[in-house]
Amino acid sequence: MCADTPDTSKTTDYKDTLNLPRTDFPMRAGLPKREPGWLERWEKIGIYDRLRAQAGDRPPFTLHDGPPYANGHLHIGHALNKTIKDMIVRAHQMMGHEARYVPGWDCHGLPIEWKIEEQYRAKGKNKDEVPVVDFRQECRRFAEGWIDVQRDEFKRLGITGNWADPYLTMNFHAERVIAEEFMKFLMTGTLYQGSKPVMWSPVEKTALAEAEIEYHDHKSSTIWVPFRIARGGHVAMPEGEDDDFAGADSELLAKDLQGAKVVIWTTTPWTIPSNRAVAYSPEIAYGLYEVTGRPEECWARIGDRYILADALAEQTLSAARLEDTMYRRLRDVSPQELSTLTLEHPLNGAEGAEGFWDYDVPMIDADYVTDDAGTGFVHTAPSHGADDYESFLKRGWLDRMTHNVGEESEFLPHVPFFAGLTVFDRKGKEGKANGAVIAKLVEAGGLIARGRMTHSYPHSWRSKAPVIFRNTPQWFAAIDREVGDGHDGYGTTIRERALRSIDELVKFTPPSGRNRLHSMIETRPDWVLSRQRAWGVPLTCFTKKGALPTDPDFLLRDDKVNARIAEAFEAEGADAWYVEGAKERFLAPDYDPAEWEQVFDILDVWFDSGSTHAFVLRDREDGTQDGIADVYMEGTDQHRGWFHSSLLQACGTMGRAPYRNVVTHGFTLDEKGNKMSKSLGNVIAPDEVVKQYGADILRLWVAQTDYTADQRIGPEILKGTADSYRRLRNTMRFMLGALGHFSEADRVDPAEMPELERWVLHRLAELDQVVHEGYRAFDFQHVFSQVFTFCTVDLSAFYFDIRKDALYCDGDTARRRAARTVMDLLFHRLTTWLAPILVFTMEDVWLDRFPGQESSVHLQDIPETPAAWRDPELAGKWQKVRQARRVVTAALEIQRSDKVIGASLEAAPVVHVEDPEILAALKTVNFEDMCITSDITVTADPVPPEAFRMAEVPNVGVVFEKAEGEKCQRCWKILPDVGTHKHEGTCARCDAALG
Template sequence: MTDSTDPTRDWRDTVFLPKTDFPMKAGLAQKEPAILDRWARIGIYDRLREQRAGRERFILHDGPPYANGDIHMGHAMNKVLKDIIARSQSLMGKDAPYVPGWDCHGLPIEWKIEEAYRAKKKSKDEVPAAEFRAECREYAAKWVGVQAAQFERLGIAGDWANPYLTMNYASEAAIAGELLKFAMSGQLYRGAKPVMWSPVEKTALAEAEVEYEDVTSTQIDVAFEITHAPNAPELVGAHAVIWTTTPWTIPVNQALAYGQEIEYVLLSVTADTVGVGAAGDKRVNEVLAKAGLPFHTNRISKFLVAKDLTTSFADRINAAAKALDFGDVGAPSLQEYVDPYSPFDESIKGTALAGAIARHPMHHLGGFFAKPRPFLAGDFVTTDAGTGLVHMAPDHGEDDFALCKANGIDPVFAVTDDGKYRDDWAWLGGQGSVINQKFTGPEGPICEGLRAAGALLSAAPFQHSYPHSWRSKARVIFRCTPQWFIPMDRPATGARTPGSAADELPGFAAAAGFGAIVNPATSDNAPTLRELALDAIERTRWVPGRAQNRIRSMVEGRPDWVISRQRAWGVPIPLYVNRKTGDYLRDEAVNARILAAFEAGGADAWFAADHQALLGPDHDLADYEVVNDILDVWFDSGSTHVFTVEARYGEGVRADLYVEGSDQHRGWFQSSLLESCGTRGRAPYDAVLTHGFALDGNGRKMSKSLGNVVDPLKIIGESGADILRLWVAQTDYFEDVRIGKEVLAGTGDTYRKLRNTFRYLLGALDGFTDAERVDVAEMPALERYILSELTRLDAELRAAAEAFEFNRYTRALADFANDDLSAFFFDIRKDSLYCDAADSPKRRAYRTVLDTLFHALVRYAAPVLAFTAEEVWQARFPSEDGSVHFLEWPELPALPGDLPLGTEWADLRRLREAVTEAIEPLRREKVVRSSLEAEVTLPELPLRADDLAELFITSTVHAGGDGIAIARSEHHKCGRCWRLLPEVAEDGALCHRCEEVVK
């Protein structure tokens, strides 16, 4: 008996099993640092720049995070997405540099230094400004280093040796230079408008520095007695009622606003004390009077409110009265006595209130409070809530300010920077803070004062959304202060022309040392900043497309840009203001000296400057006020394209892409847009990608207080950065995304399948050389079909990468690896790989396709799985100075035109699935142990029987019958390939193919 017929022979040594040292267990947390070290050793980033020199450039400009703490999941998600995009563009053959950057100025960093002072019972004001700024610089530099290392650990490829920092001297000089461009073109003015103000941090805030939280405030109804009404004299003696949720603004009220088209009615209210007698009436009146409710028994009080709001108003004042303690006399009933009192044909149109005057509830204090409070027509007054009448405090509201300014009423600056009323204020002087709920609550001094004046109709809790400082988490207020603004609607030509009367600062500002606003000469054809920005938005690609509507609506409605801050750490506004005219100096020679000083010594040079030397011989310092306000940090970050993109790649060059979270439509996207449009007339970017926020596994915002923060550094330490990178790529990041144990478990499963695909390819290609390669035209149909599917995948991945849709990209790649390869192609061809002769055409064709797949898939995976792709590449092509990231998009072999249609193969694959499903019951019942023991009968055979048996991985396939029939094969099992075939004489003997191979 020969070996080939010996049923007891073990043939495993003759089978070509895959061989590789590539481990199934990834161990990424341990391997990735070594890969990073190797990349640093070979200078991979700089070498890639050299290799791509002269190619089409793709610039993804990095939005600067604050350098003030360890990175969080939002940072990780953002940076990984940017890296995937940059690597994919590099893969497509472009020069895709990435320059990381940091925002080093402003409140987030300054606040951290102040916190350290407070912990030592020390005030920032006790520290010299230069020392304080130096501490801020040192703090920011520390965290730049920490965050840079953490970002690098994520596998982010970039110019880490030369990042951009807003606090670099050259950067600070560039920022100052951009501000001076606005000044020279007349796109800058100093004026007083209500801005978001933080009483805790004592500074103005940008809208992007504000977040909204639900709070409980105090809502009050306040009665203002009408003293004059030329168009409706019957109103004299009645009370106009206003409703507000900011009681602290009543001490600075200066007018009342009404809607001209609103219908108003007089409500008559009295207290019904029937059945309690005169003593009861007296007791009720005492309680009502003490409560400040201006209605009593046996006396009708009249209140002017909008007709559509009478019910809600009546509900509030009745609730207030019923809450009082009337002792044993019983509570009065007010509801049934709230009736329209209407001598004016049942209603009073708003136009009848023109010229009417009321008096402030605290008029008895004299001075400011004794001045008449005019009724002013306001188109913003509605009947959505309240009373249809709005009290006007021009210090504390945009509509208030505009309406009062148009009627000659100026702000009074009663509230100081820490939220208290100034010491000389007649009512509540020196008291506050106005954001303190006890101070503004129903029992606080404001309500008590109104109550004592008989003007408080109701005071109750009111829940609503309210702005808070992003940094201190404290409530903010609208506060009118002198600030520097960039106008949104003023055409600019750069001419220096005095402002018109309409642009004069009001008297209070002139008294404070502010002069006329300098307005540039205007032209009917000169576009405004708003117009330029809106035009640029239309010319920019927004991903996803809906983001365009969001930023357009924000720019359409935004007010002038307040660019000044009353802080210490940042770039100063380097201007000189003429003490007589209020005009700021515009002199190119002075500007050049200022910028040279900034280049040499940074922003600190302004505070330590010899200002007469900067002004030069043509100007006398005695004639000028030196501006020491700090620039809004959003102006800093909005200028980064100047000292990063243009400084490195040439004047006029703009970024191909900006990528940040959706909150940056009102932040960096917008500040960059406005800065560039104001100085260059266009956007600084060609495209903008917006992603959502990272939430916990339950879809909640991450919060330390909730204990649901998912730390990216912990994930990297336990599972590796590639798991985090794959999670980012798999998510639909255009929306908010979730991350938690269950989500990461799914990511890990996807990773393992991809890793096993690479492991199989490496093992199956062991020893492969070009000599083994087969032309496509000579390949079996299955190999050509897989190549056609690879070509389809290639086009899908390229389209997804160009659309920045990496969830689509990753899903297509994973599905191809799992469904087309592992579960189909590899499964079918493992018999040929293991058992065919090494030089058999089919096996050679298979290995040729595997080689093509390897080169394609490792490239496709590299942008996402940066570390694993490198590990895979080095496992097959070890090289000290080589890298998968030097490679470009794969060139796939050309396919002949006679390939079977994909629909034909789709039918075959469906048939294969049906056969597999039909075999499964026999496997469960242990009739067959594997599909190789099954014999299949089909109604008709779409391919040769042997080809179908290979496709199904079964013993044999026959035609006949009406459906799919499965039976256990009666043939014997080949001892080498384990197929049950007619030619095998007995179990363990060899089939014809295996006999030939082992000879």
């Protein structure tokens, strides 16, 4: 075999007579320097547009891009996300679809607004003194700058798409459609104004959605606060039992409860001034405990009686510095008894409060009360807690809501003692409110213990500052209010439609995404649509002056007004809402502008991005006929973000989900599994990888990882990826070399090919199915691993290794023509199979063979692979051949390591085969060619003791023997007939090739 060019220094030089590989394809890829050239070439020949122009009747396939935010350089998560999307689009295009991809950007919202505010503060400017339209224009310019930067960074990664005309949520048409989608909520009655606690950022001074929250450890003050029982009904004992109070007035308080106190525990002392109830659970066992002794420094007094959950009494009283010898349990306190009690606020009667807290505090039962921690009772402030609010809503007590805390988390001027004090300051640090509340409680005898604890607490993911629950008027979309008659088949409410879409219409990859999104939709509250900021699409609605939110004419609903707003936004953008005279422009002449208030809150940016299906999929020429995407693909955090808001928004306006597939990727971690952080120095930036290795190595890393889970990346992982790339590149280079000057005249029909070639075709048919199924399932890891194994194991280490001899040394034989035909078939499939992943390298491979100004692998489809190529019986036979071959090659490797031989062609082993099926297979092939030896003997004789064996192939043994004869100076085989032919020093095969 011609593994290398023979040394002919002392013999005739036959080097020029060999069919050596012919290719200019370089061993070293040089990707960082060469990739930009391919990008320029693709842009010059307009590949994306050419594919659109020649689409014909191809079935459409649309991946709708979840918009990244336009405010910084790309991070590794962006690279992962866009690369997966690109692979999906390219793969479906090459599988025969008309696969469109319109990239987009999220442009409105707090992050950009915050950046402009920071710039103002650095210059000593006050945002509130800048005209709102001027401020919005600065936000727009900021976003435009970053869009240009990110577009170039995405293109450098080889991402295909309509980069010349992306969608932007701040485009005028987009702002019009976002407003129109909002006004659909207005017109169907889904929109309402409510006053309920929302997560509020004191730093950013706006409400936040759940998707804008992340949880971090936070150290909080903890307090145990006793609420004195003011009065309550007596619960009669069962008939026949002694009861001093049997038959007494229902308002008569049991004697041992007179003056007793119900103790609550909280980590938010600042909410105590807003307390309106104390909650208990009917499932918890409670007791009445009396203090019988006390240490010197203790807020409890001898004779004090506390009602506590039995499971938490010892822990609570210990926090109050009471040892177990200093209190006793008097009796059970039943839930029925608790339900009759009315409490006093701990600041009731405080001097200087002018009766501010002199109101009744009822006891209420609630299913969120547990005895896992605290006291078994929950302090309830409906203005500062979701559960608290729901408890009051259920009872019709919303008139008892408090409005004590302002937008900077400051107590408002009407609150005694605490006015102006903040919970958190403008930098997110703890303010003075907690300390002042605790001090006043101590002064009023309203504390039995205090402490500090570290716990998980909600923070704004932008400012990283802690948030509070704050009651504030906001605009909501009611997700359980009827918005249609249900004739569309998906339900009459947003929640019903969303859940049914999840169950019946959408396929999730991985499947776990279904349960996650379903559970979120199933339990979520109404959607908070409003934000108290300036940069975004306003809530384009008007409210009647003097009307209450519950009044039927509170909101103006008029199609003509809506149409005027839409027309203005189309021409001028959402800035039209803010210019002087806007109210008059939109309302007159149909309504008196003086009778209406214009709403200036902006829409939650999740409503912006949730509406993109309308102005991208529905309205664009390169959208979809039904306004529904084949795929939405984002990170797992988008189950509570874009997947979620898009589902709610679309179900509210068009009745069903805007997607057929939801594909989710995990987060990218460092090599040790740690979250990337600049402070840890473990951040891997995509541009650094591109500069060192090239974008194809980054893309290959994406393809090799299970993106549905969290992935890891780092220097060692990238080195391994680069090594895989080199091995694959070598396979491609060998194939190109073997195809030099291949023409149709060389082509051989598969039926006329040797078995080895037909086995390769069988493997191609198998893999073609794997590739198509894998790409359709978005499983790039499986596709690449199967193709890579085929290239390195089946081809490089087996088929190419065997056929080198025929390719280099045969003359114009049927065997060589068949091998080259197979190489051509391999070429067209491997390049198109791998083009969606290795976009630059497969173009390099393609152009090496098919140079030309208009040539590109990305204009090709994956070729059809005939089903007739499949031959399972033949594959079974060759599996047995390969089993035996592994034993032979392993045996020869030992001889090579021991320097008995220098190359396998020096061997002529004897192979003992005890398995009749393997023996039959070997008898029908040129097994010496398969093993790359000069000769081989296959025998059914029993395996002798000295033979080499492998545990995994127990029925085959190899006895080493050296080849007999002389070395052919052309092919290097050692054969007895060398030197007996016309051409000096050749074997019969080489002599015939020389003519």
